[in-house]
Amino acid sequence: MPAGDLITRDGQLEWRGALLGAGTPYRMTRLEGWLDLGETRGANPDRPGRHGLLQGSLLLGRRTVTLSYLVSGVPRERFGQVVEDLRTLTAPGERPVEEPLVIRLDGRSRLANVRCVRRTVGVEKLYAVGHTTGAVQWEATDPRLYSPTEHRAATSLPAPPTDGLRFPLVFPLAFGAGKAGGRLIAVNRGGAATWPVWEIDGPVTGPMVTERDTGQRLVCHPDFTVARDQTLVIDTDARTVLLNGVNHNDVLLTRQWFPFPAGAPARVDFTATSYDPAARLTARWRDATL
Template sequence: MPIPAAYNVRPDTGHPSETPYAPLSWPRTFLTWTSADSADTIALTGDISGRNSPAGIAMTAGPAGLGMPTFDLKADQLPNMDGGLFRSTRATTRDITLPLVIRGVDRTSLIQMHNRLMRALNPNAGPGWITATEGDGIARHLECYYVSGAEGSEAQENAGFTWMKMALVLRAMDPYWYSAAERQYDWHLDTGTALPFLSSSAYPGFFPLRISSASFNPSGLVDAVNDSSVEAWPVWTAHGPFTSLGLENVTTGQRFRLRDNVTVPTGKALVVDTRPGIKTVLIDDVNAWPQMNADSALWPLRPGMNQLRVTATGLGPTTLIRLHHVPRYLSYVGG
């Protein structure tokens, strides 16, 4: 039988009462769309009151697809037995639905804002970026193409003289959200000779974040943290001179190594891009895949702590090995 209890009565445990939890004040999530050429950034959770601008865009209740991506599970059916045998899983493309309302102080301002959004969404120009900024100020990006939703409907509940509603459907080929800051690790002989680092232009608003630097100690390990549940694929840039370069993830047992007779001289650079869909090894912009050892792998950083080791010979004062990666997440709030 049920035990009657009042919802606001706590049992006496004999210990001093705990301090009641005080809810934190938390600003609302801010969402923007950046066009393919990064020339225009439009607030999708903006002001539609008309007090600050003639027209604006706001999001109504019901956005979908901003959390975890959908996963495709592969399994083999077992003969003469119940169930199946799991084989693999992968994240599929992600569809996002954003219910929006555009409002202007007059018809002209409404049309101008509508046309501005249409130009920024045009998939013929390439993918744009959704940027979600949480109340703590942390921003994450997702590269998307416009699919549908802005065809227009003049039904009474969808449009008026100075306003209109639409439910945009956007598709992300890469389903993971990316951080707005790159993580960076350096290996060099003299910390005063480190070359300047410029943030990547692949995503708007990125800034470099130096984590640590290390020397070329063959027995020394550097801890690299991937604060996500998703693998991160680094880009290595190695400035000469050096010979027999080895890049090893001790945690996973994977490593990349150039052949022992391969030397990158002063003024030249090796770039190893491990990112999915790219996977290139270049020395001075020339394909260097044949210069790799046969057992080399373009390895990722696993979620959590990774112990890395960089080894090389024939070093000089301008030698600099740099790893940088952009953490990616399951959801716009992390994960």
């Protein structure tokens, strides 16, 4: 089941296939770090011999999300299990990796890839009668919030023209239909740029992906071939190049990584040094906000 599908109302969080927040034993009392801007990092060097600083880079660092919760009104015989379920749900594995956390507010669900870094369960006077408060904290190395739905767009290679001018020329001239295919359009409906994953299905030799408006390109070696039933996956955020899951980073000769801008269509061309109608380029992306 895709992350976020369990959510039915505002104020709910889905984590590891379980719900927290509204309508659950773990009622939200406060949520921090979700709609906020993540921490910033940058370097503004001093202006030599003058007041002020020179403007340097400004980038976002991690996002920290904290849910403060209340457990109260649970039947006393169930209270201990409710607490234990939360402890199990938030326990890290031996080598924890980021997992999707989905939260719905104002009728809109967003997703962040996070790890649980903190959990508190208050054991105080009222704990014995089934009342406790605490917090769960997650940390995301990527500060963006994404749409739970992953979007896709695909195209084949441009077909070679099958007609054109014929001699002797006879007016009116017929120039033919030109090339078909070879371009896809992707729209990121979020408020921040998002980095796509490219999938190139063979057979194709020397594939090239070009952002038409900026001219930025991802170019494979002209002799590199993706065979039939193989898929080359280029993750522009992770900067990885995998052929059927095996690292082939060296085949990508030109690395002009480009994201999909916020709120505007990205027009992307797919070309290669050879033509096969079965070759296909697919873009996968999520709308992003910060």
